[in-house]
Amino acid sequence: MKRVGLLAAIPEGSRERLMELGREVSFPVGVRIFEEGSRADRFWLIRTGTVNLDVHVPGRRAAVVETLGEGRLLGWSWLCPPHQWHLGAEAASPVRAWEFGAAEVLALCDRDHELDHALLTYVVEVIGRRLRAARTRLLDLYGPYGSGSDQ
Template identity: 60%
Template sequence: MTSATAMTTALPPEQRPPLMRLAREVAFETGTRLFEEGRRADRFWIVRTGTVALDLHVPGRRPAVIETLGHGELVGWSWHFPPYLWHLGAEATSPVRAWEFDAGSVRAMCAADPEFGRAIATWVGRVAAQRLHASRVRLLDLYAPYGSGGPA
């Protein structure tokens, strides 16, 4: 996790309480699919404990794990951008406790309070950029002739 993507450092302190008022505590057992690529993105989570793997469907193969998320990290960013469809899949790789948020309620708060909306958009944008970079690196590692070119 990078400090730029953890909710506790990415959102200004005054913007955290309004978001957390919408939180609902949930738990997932190991192996539970939180969402599937291409399906409707109507909620998101912040991990409290445990780990969640983000994966990408690869025809004829097992899903490629792109990144593993843990404490304080945002699971799901597709809820923030139309057409609100998941770009990846997600599965609990250990027992997970998380805060769950209804995407429509958070988007409504963003529309009603431009400062809150800007803070959320900046946070989610940073997460999306970081996840896209992680996806690129992982796919290069898996499929490029010489990997991502990083140090061995």
């Protein structure tokens, strides 16, 4: 098993316990994996393929804000109340992933404090990256002067 992303961030023993909770799933191209605002009760680690993250824009098509590939975490909203997806996700190519139920992982985190710390640290970093990516993409699409980044 290749260790990138979340799997590389978790200590070996904790990683093995986490992976025991995962199940292999696949999504064909074009499948909506989750919708913005719906209940978030699981997450995925992408093994192969790509997933587009998008945000609903009233009166327009959903705007793709980031594309995730191998080793990337798909879904963090399961960890943060109110446990609703902040973005939508669609398979941009055929996807193979490990799927994890939030309740089982949170129960494991209660028993495994190394996993809890590593997972929370990683998810906070992901949230920050996704927020920056969404902001930049939306400003590029809808802002009068592009991303507005300092030059």
